[in-house]
Amino acid sequence: MEIYFISTILAGALILPLALKTCFPYLWTDLQYVGVFLRILFKYVAIRRRRPPFFALDRFLERSAALPDKPFIVFGDEAYTYADADRASNRIANALRSQRGYEAGVSAALFMGNEPGFLFTWLALAKLGSPVALLNYNIRSKSLLHCFNCCKAKVLIAAAELKEAVEDVLPSLMEQGVTVLLWAHRCDTPGIESFSDKVQAASDTALPPSLRSRVTLRSPAVYIYTSGTTGLPKAALVDQNRLLSALAVVSTYGVTSKDVVYVNLPLYHTAGFVVGFLGCIETGSTIVLKRKFSASQFWDDCRKYNVTVVQYIGEVMRYLCCTPKKDNDKDHKVRLAIGNGLRAEVWKEFLNRFGNIQILEFYASTEGNVGFLNYAGKMGAVGRVHFIHKKLFPYILVKYDTERDEPIRDASGLCVEALKGETGLLVSKITDIAPFVGYAENEEQTERKKLRNVLKKGDLYFNTGDLMRIDKDNFIYFQDRVGDTFRWKGENVATTEVSDILSMSDCLQEANVYGVQVPGHEGRVGMAAATLKRDAQFDGSKLHDHVVSYLPSYARPRFIRLQSAVEVTGTFKQMKVKLVEQGFDPEQIQEPLYILDDRVRSYVPLTAEIYRSILSGHVKLSRPVTSALSRKL
Incomplete structure (x- = not known):
């Protein structure tokens, strides 16, 4: 009897893991994610409780103090340590304080491409307590003026190569009394001041924290603009609190201080600025900064700079897969790719061609209050539905009428939930821990992103504008944008x-x-x-x-x-x-x-x-x- 009992226990011990794996194939992965998710929450809460208030800038100051000689930014043949970046941003900040029309705390607009000066200038403005509008360097004329006016900026800081674009809107800027600074040693255009010469002559002494004493967690940190595929761009207001929550999430992506991160996406966009730039500050890693994405130079750069982590968005991976095949396609040190928008067939082709690289696909938007992480690595999925995540950040897929361009509602006027396997509109409840701040100077567009009476009368949800689908295994897939379908x-x-x-x-x-x-x-x-x-x-x-x-x-x-x-x-x-x-x-x-x-x-x-x-x-x-x-x- 005793032998039978022991045999039964041993058999059960052997069979149980197999049974769990068969019936619940993602159980262990889900449990690991719970740990990651709770770590994000605890880290975020801990940061929120720090006194005096702790901001993204403070993380940089910690890094520059702890890792002064560590390479921070590599740009072509130039290299800057964390201490170099600290001193450079001090010089820019001190130069700004001497400019007429600028006061610490006023909004400023940054009109520059991907270069170290962009990052140093943002750090300088953050040290002065100024919110910063990140302008797309491709916009011109009416669109440029519209974006500038959205954030009520008093100062425009532009790259030298964008001088003509600035001159096109200069009369309007001068009427508003805007201070226009050009990253050049000399400028003969009335109304535009040269700035490089002032920075070169400025002191690199540290700025007193009192200059940003009025900044709170609810203060605007940056304005990041939508792409404007259907009209003029909208300025999403990203406050200091949202930056902190983003850093808490990015810290769990598996990037360490030993990594070299290739940033070739635009710094004016969330992916390049938050995940790339601020993400590297959070992890203490090194940025290899590229002016713009180049499919032909991508892997040569990765080999040259010993890149270990790359970013992608949209069609980047497809562009890489479409380049001519080479014998050294798998000859690199890249171990991790972070981004979104990777379709299943491109995902598979990318791995087959370029080697065993971990793909970390996520879903998020600049202004949105919901996100997903494909922690299980399922090809084509943007994430996995998890009850703890849904409990804290309630969301739902609702049936959508693409012809009328609106959610389908029942007889009582409430939205109809999409069934598993059906495509539906992703909406997320607006709460204190999942807020929707909206767009600067655009109440109409802000209101249009709000959806009321979803599950019950009077509730309020954020309309992502994205059509999604959840399969039988609880993986969630991006299907299309509303309006594109x-x-x-x-x-x-x-x-x-x-x-x-x-x-x-x-x-x-x-x-x-x-x-x-x-x-x-x-x-x-x-x-x-x-x-x-x-x-x-x-x-x-x-x-x-x-x-x-x-x-x-x-x-x-x-x-x-x-x-x-x-x-x-x-x-x-x-x-x-x-x-x-x-x-x-x-x-x-x-x-x-x-x-x-x-x-x-x-x-x-x-x-x-x-x-x-x-x-x-x-x-x-x-x-x-x-x-x-x-x-x-």
Whole structure:
């Protein structure tokens, strides 16, 4: 009996782990995540309780005191230690204090590209207690003036190469009494002061903390702008509290002080500024700063600087996978890639080609109050649903009507929750620990991001504008942006999914998918603006076979527009609004246009005759084009 009892216990001990792994394959991973999640919360609470108040700048001051000689920024052949950065920012701050029109604490705008001066200037302004607007260096004229005015800045600090862009809006800036400083030793333009010479002559003595004594956790820290794919950019107000919470999260990403982090995304964007720059400060690591992303130079830089951690966003990984293959593709020290927007098929191709690199995919937005981390490493997922996370940061997927562009509501006026496996709009409850601050000087857009009466009357949620899906294993997947999804033949078409399929074809390198209105047809018809792969010719027959193999009939693009390059924002988000407005008129579009013809099983040139026949109703897009034309003739 005793032997039987012992045998039973031993058998159970052996079988239990196997049973748990079979029935709960992610149990151990989930438990590990609970530990990580609680560590984030404890760290954040501990920081919040520090007195005097502790800010992101204070973390830098700690690092520069503890690691003065450690390399902080590497830029080309230049290298700066943490102590160098501290002294450089002191000089900039002291130079600013001597400028007419500047007072410690007033808002300033930074109009610079990726360079060490950008980082030093932000540190200087933080030491002076000034909120900083991070302006996209690609914007001009009306958009530049709009972004500047959003944050009520009194000072504009610009890079020398952006002088002409500043001069375009200078009359308006002068009317407002704005102090304009140019990173140059000399400037002859009235109304613009040279700044480099003042910085060079300034002292590098430390700034008294009293200059930022009025800064609180609720004070604005930075203004980070949306990409403006559908209009003028909006300035998301990021307060000091939000920066601290972001640093608490970034500290758990697995980056250490021994890592060398490659930052080639724009510093004016959240990924480059918060995850890249401030993330390295939090972990005490070294930044290899690049002016801009270059697919051809990416791996050579990683090898040259012994990079161990890289960032990605949007289409960056796809661009890397599209470069010509080399024998040394796996010859590097990169161990970790952090970012978002990586689709499953690109994820797989990236690992197969460039080696065993840990991919840390996450979901977040600059102004949003919800985020996910794909801690389990499931290809294609942005995260995993976890009850503790959902308890503290309540969120829900609600059914969405893409035709009316609004959530579906029941008879009582409440939103309808999407079932598992269904695509729904991600909304997150606005609470004290998950606030939504909104956009600077834009109450209308702030209000539009709020969704009321979601689960009960009077509740308030943040509308992410993102369509997501949760599978049976509780992994959550990004599907599309609201407005990017369109309806055709009674079905919802996800543009990102169609884009991915098109770029898997033999001839197309990249595709920007959108819906266009066609007279006599309900909904919007699929169209793609695409580029050809290097040395490839457009093959309408092969492309037809490809889309038929991978896409249902309603999702197959009816129109293809070939371009030399797909227009994207500075953070690689595809621009669609102008393309939608231009439609598919061959007389208005000089680039090659094609239409899907099921009868000949090919994409054929879209002629003026076919276009007129579509407008007149003789050609219905639900029928083969050539058969309709033959009947007309």
